[in-house]
Amino acid sequence: MSSQFAIxxxxxxxxxxxxxxxxxxxxxxxxxxxxxxxxxxxxxxxTFINVLVGLVKRTGGDARVFGADVEEEYREVRGQVGVxxxxxxxxxxFPIKEVLMHNAGYHGVGxxxxxxxxxxxxxxxxxxxxxxxxxxxxxxxxKRRFVLARALVSEPDLLILDEPTAGVDVELRxxxxxxxxxxxxxxxxxxxxxxxxxxxxxLCDEVAIMDRGRKIAVASPAELTQxxxxxxxxxxxxxxxxxxxxxxxxxxxxxxxxxxxxxxxxVVTAKRANAVAPELxxxxxxxGYRATSIDIEPASLEEVFxxxxxxxxxxxxxxxxxxxxxxxxxxx
Ligand SMILES: Nc1ncnc2c1ncn2[C@@H]1O[C@H](COP(=O)(O)OP(=O)(O)OP(=O)(O)O)[C@@H](O)[C@H]1O
Ligand SMILES: [Mg+2]
Numbered sequence: 001m002s003s004q005f006a007i008x009x010x011x012x013x014x015x016x017x018x019x020x021x022x023x024x025x026x027x028x029x030x031x032x033x034x035x036x037x038x039x040x041x042x043x044x045x046x047t048f049i050n051v052l053v054g055l056v057k058r059t060g061g062d063a064r065v066f067g068a069d070v071e072e073e074y075r076e077v078r079g080q081v082g083v084x085x086x087x088x089x090x091x092x093x094f095p096i097k098e099v100l101m102h103n104a105g106y107h108g109v110g111x112x113x114x115x116x117x118x119x120x121x122x123x124x125x126x127x128x129x130x131x132x133x134x135x136x137x138x139x140x141x142x143k144r145r146f147v148l149a150r151a152l153v154s155e156p157d158l159l160i161l162d163e164p165t166a167g168v169d170v171e172l173r174x175x176x177x178x179x180x181x182x183x184x185x186x187x188x189x190x191x192x193x194x195x196x197x198x199x200x201x202x203l204c205d206e207v208a209i210m211d212r213g214r215k216i217a218v219a220s221p222a223e224l225t226q227x228x229x230x231x232x233x234x235x236x237x238x239x240x241x242x243x244x245x246x247x248x249x250x251x252x253x254x255x256x257x258x259x260x261x262x263x264x265x266x267v268v269t270a271k272r273a274n275a276v277a278p279e280l281x282x283x284x285x286x287x288g289y290r291a292t293s294i295d296i297e298p299a300s301l302e303e304v305f306x307x308x309x310x311x312x313x314x315x316x317x318x319x320x321x322x323x324x325x326x327x328x329x330x331x332x
Contacts, residue, residue, distance in 0.1 A: 006031045006066060006158045006189035007052065013060030014047050014213075021047040023213040025061070029191060029206075031157075034184045036204035036221075037193040040309055043210040045193040046086055049162055053083050065158060079107060082156030084147040086163045086193075090135045096146055097122065097131035100153045107154040114153075121149035124179060141172045148176065158189045165199060177203060197302040207301075211309040221301050228299025228307065229257060230273035234266040234281065237290040246283040251276045273298070 007029040014022040021044045029035045037045050050056035051063055054074045063069070068076040091099050100118035101111070109117060122128040125145040130138060138146060144164065151159055161180065165173045181203065184190045194200055200207050201221045209217045209224075217224065240261060249256040253275035260267045266284070270276050273296045281291050 004031055005029060005064070006033065007035075007064070007191065008067075009048075009061065009063045011061035012048070012051065012058055012063055014044070014051060014056060015059045016047075020213050022051070022058075025210075025213070025215055027208055027215060027218065029189065031066070031189055032184075032187055034181075034190045034203055034205050035192070036200040036207035037191065037210060038195075038197070038200055038207055038305060039193075039210035042212070043309075044213040045210060046162055047213075048210075049083065049085075049160055049191070049193070052077070052160070053081055054078065079154070080157045081160060082151035082154050082158070083160045084144075084151040084162065084164050086166070088135075088143055088147060090143075090147065090150070092134060092136045094134065095132045096127075096135055096138070096149075099135065100150060103150055104153045109154075117153050117155070118149075121152045124152060125149045126175065141168050144168055144172065144176070148179065152183075156188065158191065159183060160191045162193050163195065164192065165194065165196065173199075197300065197305060201301050209305060209308055216308050224304045225299050225301050226272060228301075228304040229269050229271055230299050231297040232268040232270060232273045232277060232280070233295040233297070234268065234284065234291050235293045235295075236264050236266065236284075237292050239264045240289060244284060244287050244289050246280065246287055251279045251283075253279065256280070 005028050007027065010026050012022050012025040013020070025044075025048065037048070039045055047056055051058050052065055052070055054070055054077065057071070065077040066080055070077050091102075094102070097115075097118045100121055101114040104114035104117050105111070119128065119131070122131050125148050127138070127142050127145050127149070130142060135143065135146065148161070148164060151161070159180065164176055164180075168176070177199070180190055180192070192199075192203065204221060206218065206220050207224065208215050243259065243261045244266065246259070249259075254270055254272050256276065257269045257271070268280065277294055277296065281294065284291055
């Protein structure tokens with residue numbers, strides 16, 4: 001059965017004996033999308049992926065991949081999905097090319113084609129010269145490359161990458177970005193989890209933010225940053241003695257959250273700063289202050305993320321999920 005959605009889940013629940021890892025999760029990811037899943041440690045990202053690929057049994061709700069139920073039509077799902085997991089789970093006793101051939105074989109590919117696909121996947125990720133090496137003897141970055149090759153060898157329609165760039169150097173990150181962008185351009189749906197907001201902004205056409213098992217927002221990175229608070233810096237011709245009085249903080253196209261004076265600059269925080277800027281300048285003008293330049297620093301996805309989850313995703317935090325915040329319910 002085909003479906004316009006690569007992934008479609010409704011009211012998905014996963015309860016690990018007391019720990020609710022997924023709660024009422026509903027999400028649709030269109031075929032061909034490059035979709036990002038963001039959230040602090042313990043948000044449920046890996047659990048969600050594991051439910052999709054049959055490694056974890058859901059405790060409630062519905063989960064489909066290209067229209068097929070992830071449990072009842074497990075084989076069909078498995079045939080269409082390639083996963084590069086967060087934790088390495090690789091056979092360490094065989095040369096990596098053999099591991100790939102075995103993987104392709106598992107997907108019903110004959111030996112000759114499996115060999116060709118293995119070579120191709122190793123070339124794609126740039127470790128072809130290591131084909132006769134065992135996984136254990138690869139460097140950390142090569143291991144990351146290898147798990148991507150393993151996800152690719154079945155030529156999946158849906159590629160799932162669980163923190164593919166965690167702890168890799170800048171060069172490898174750029175390399176992985178290029179490889180997966182090309183695959184997406186060729187039609188492969190990509191689901192990526194990441195703690196790097198920059199990565200989500202660069203790559204994803206839509207992102208979901210999760211927190212403690214719940215989906216708290218779904219939007220394009222650009223839409224999400226629009227919800228954040230921008231900073232406007234207005235430089236004045238003359239240095240005012242006090243904070244200019246511009247009247248009330250409600251403007252035609254939005255409201256001002258704060259207005260301060262820093263030397264000759266007025267620093268204003270507002271949502272959708274570019275929409276309020278013209279009226280702000282007019283009001284300043286009326287009050288006798290002439291603006292000479294305006295600089296707008298848009299909110300970053302990272303700031304929005306922090307607002308929504310109460311977590312600083314930029315800092316690489318460790319282990320435990322946060323329990324101290326009530327997550328805001330943002331629906332889109
Ligand atoms: N096998 C398991 N048994 C019990 N609890 C589990 C198991 N796997 C995950 N959990 C719990 O489920 C919650 C979600 O974990 P999960 O690994 O899905 O989070 P994550 O979003 O992938 O986090 P990270 O960013 O750290 O990878 C956590 O509270 C975790 O402790
Ligand atoms: Mg995880």
